Amino acid sequence: MGIEFLSKKNQIMNYQLEKTGYKLSVLGLAVILLWIGAFKFTPTEANAIEPLVRHHFIMGVLYEVFSLQAVSNLIGAIEIITALGLIASFWNRKIGFLAGMFTMITFIFTLSFLFTTPDIWRIKDGVIVTDFFILKDLPALGIGIMVMGKCKRKRDDGK
8 A cells, every 4th residue: 555655645746746747837938929929019129130030031122011010019919819729728739739839830940040040140150040930840849739738638538
């Protein structure tokens, strides 16, 4: 009975650690998206993202339709909506699934800047480097996939 109790206690602790890590990851990403999304409404950020967006084979056409600031505002609004959806995912699996999908799409696009932006890769001191702020999008993409999977599993399980 003692070993079974310890085993059950260990399972509960593992579950709580996993649950806490998941929630912290999702909330952390939501805070980042809210913050960066809000910053997109400033001229500073609109100018900063312009070279990335303009050279993208899909997103670059936005500048033919909208102004520099309007494109940045659109991206910021998508980031804020995605962040709010990630937060809502704790209570609503349908919104969570959509937020996970928006997260995936957002970070697939931003990671693709590594391949569409001229001169983003450089050699410094013999090491190939890039604008490392984009690399944070790789774990963010993973979080989006986790949210989608968790919300889909809950839906499939009927919870």
